[in-house]
Amino acid sequence: MIIVKKTNEIKGNIYAPPSKSYTHRAVICASLSDGISEIKNPLNSADCLSSVHGARMLGAHIDTDDKNKWIVEGNNNSPKTPENIIDIGNSGTTLRILTGISSQIKKGYAILTGDESIRKRPMQPLLDALKQLGIEAFSSKMDGTAPIIVKSGEIKNNTVRIRGDMSSQFITSLMMTLPFAKEDSKIILTTPLKSAPYLDITLDVLSKFGITVKPLDNEKDKAEKGFFIEGSQKYKSCNYTVEGDYSSASYLIAAGVLLNSELTINNLFKDSKQGDKEIINIVKNMGAHIKVKDDKVIINGPHNLKGVKVDVKNIPDLVPTIAVLGCFAEGKTTIYNGEHVRLKECDRLSACAKELSKMGAKITEKPDGLVIEGVGKLKGAELETYHDHRLVMAFTIAGMMAEGETIIRGEDAVKISFPNFVDVMKSIGANITCK
Ligand SMILES: O=C(O)C1=C[C@@H](OP(=O)(O)O)[C@@H](O)[C@H](O)C1
Numbered sequence: 095m096i097i098v099k100k101t102n103e104i105k106g107n108i109y110a111p112p113s114k115s116y117t118h119r120a121v122i123c124a125s126l127s128d129g130i131s132e133i134k135n136p137l138n139s140a141d142c143l144s145s146v147h148g149a150r151m152l153g154a155h156i157d158t159d160d161k162n163k164w165i166v167e168g169n170n171n172s173p174k175t176p177e178n179i180i181d182i183g184n185s186g187t188t189l190r191i192l193t194g195i196s197s198q199i200k201k202g203y204a205i206l207t208g209d210e211s212i213r214k215r216p217m218q219p220l221l222d223a224l225k226q227l228g229i230e231a232f233s234s235k236m237d238g239t240a241p242i243i244v245k246s247g248e249i250k251n252n253t254v255r256i257r258g259d260m261s262s263q264f265i266t267s268l269m270m271t272l273p274f275a276k277e278d279s280k281i282i283l284t285t286p287l288k289s290a291p292y293l294d295i296t297l298d299v300l301s302k303f304g305i306t307v308k309p310l311d312n313e314k315d316k317a318e319k320g321f322f323i324e325g326s327q328k329y330k331s332c333n334y335t336v337e338g339d340y341s342s343a344s345y346l347i348a349a350g351v352l353l354n355s356e357l358t359i360n361n362l363f364k365d366s367k368q369g370d371k372e373i374i375n376i377v378k379n380m381g382a383h384i385k386v387k388d389d390k391v392i393i394n395g396p397h398n399l400k401g402v403k404v405d406v407k408n409i410p411d412l413v414p415t416i417a418v419l420g421c422f423a424e425g426k427t428t429i430y431n432g433e434h435v436r437l438k439e440c441d442r443l444s445a446c447a448k449e450l451s452k453m454g455a456k457i458t459e460k461p462d463g464l465v466i467e468g469v470g471k472l473k474g475a476e477l478e479t480y481h482d483h484r485l486v487m488a489f490t491i492a493g494m495m496a497e498g499e500t501i502i503r504g505e506d507a508v509k510i511s512f513p514n515f516v517d518v519m520k521s522i523g524a525n526i527t528c529k
């Protein structure tokens with residue numbers, strides 16, 4: 095557990111942890127490539143190591159001894175049949191991407207599974223999409239969740255239709271798999287897209303590893319939104335440096351604007367493709383005066399915040415952070431368009447409402463979001479975090495602002511995306527201890 099006490103001041107010049115989304119994609123692209131790639135500043139977290147593990151099972155050699163630089167020898171566009179089941183732990187990104195990629199093993203089957211939470215996360219839209227492509231992939235329990243069994247197969251059809259509103263990771267998986275098809279192909283979205291910036295991250299990394307995926311040309315194809323993928327492309331090796339993670343930095347930014355602070359957070363790029371850089375605009379709209387440089391964010395808090403309305407369609411991972419900020423803002427903060435936020439490590443809408451209410455927050459759960467009446471102060475309480483890293487980190491910030499002591503259960507989950515979270519928070523003066 096983390097024991098959090100009211101914290102008067104935080105100070106420091108720190109680095110945002112490396113991006114989880116970029117690390118996953120870089121290591122998987124490198125693992126498929128034709129040579130040796132160096133991944134610099136990778137995120138050494140449990141989720142990214144799940145991608146490393148899966149990529150090794152599919153035939154890549156990956157040396158992670160140097161935590162600052164992973165060396166990846168790719169399987170030369172020829173994923174191998176895994177010797178065993180692939181246990182991807184808690185990582186949705188790994189499960190979704192490698193389900194598609196596994197269909198390109200030359201013979202046999204790949205079986206992908208993970209922890210209790212991952213075995214509840216939806217997979218059916220991706221399985222249906224693979225079926226349209228002539229690939230046999232199914233849930234062993236026949237309920238659309240992992241364990242997933244994927245049969246090696248040649249991609250046959252060249253058009254796949256898939257919903258875009260449940261998880262962008264299904265589409266990332268298809269974007270990374272369809273370059274293996276002999277013929278050109280199209281992904282057509284049957285609903286408006288959510289979490290869209292994650293597809294920009296996918297396109298960005300793919301392009302560095304020699305793969306081109308283009309949005310469908312809307313002039314020619316007015317009715318259809320989606321992507322065009324040229325057939326028979328090859329992944330090429332590339333030396334890649336991972337930028338800092340705005341989702342992880344959101345907890346530091348929230349702490350900075352709420353508390354008495356002098357905080358510089360480095361390695362956050364102004365021109366990043368990460369949707370979660372929106373945290374900067376959100377706190378600015380709430381009234382915070384933070385300085386944004388090309389590669390860092392500087393905060394001198396506290397700032398008086400006012401409630402705002404936030405569309406979280408494209409920024410699902412920021413919800414716990416915004417919920418905490420809303421508790422300390424004047425007036426009402428409304429989070430909407432976040433049905434997909436219920437499909438993460440846990441139902442984050444319901445968990446935020448339930449747990450923050452224990453601290454005296456006034457939160458109403460809506461089908462697609464949360465309405466938070468700013469109460470200005472919270473009181474310490476004992477909180478559950480449902481094995482969800484983002485809840486542990488967001489609730490820690492709430493605890494630092496609360497009167498009395500807050501106990502946060504399940505702190506181990508931070509290893510998923512921000513393994514040294516507790517040490518970083520202590521280094522800037524957070525009044526926290528682990529037991
Ligand atoms: O592709 C990615 O790296 C991610 C996509 C998002 O998921 P959805 O597309 O399922 O919303 C996000 O919540 C997750 O943390 C990381």
Ligand SMILES: C=C(OP(=O)(O)O)C(=O)O
Nearest residue numbers: 184185186187411438439
């Ligand atoms: C939902 C998350 O990741 P994933 O989907 O990869 O499990 C997350 O990091 O908040």
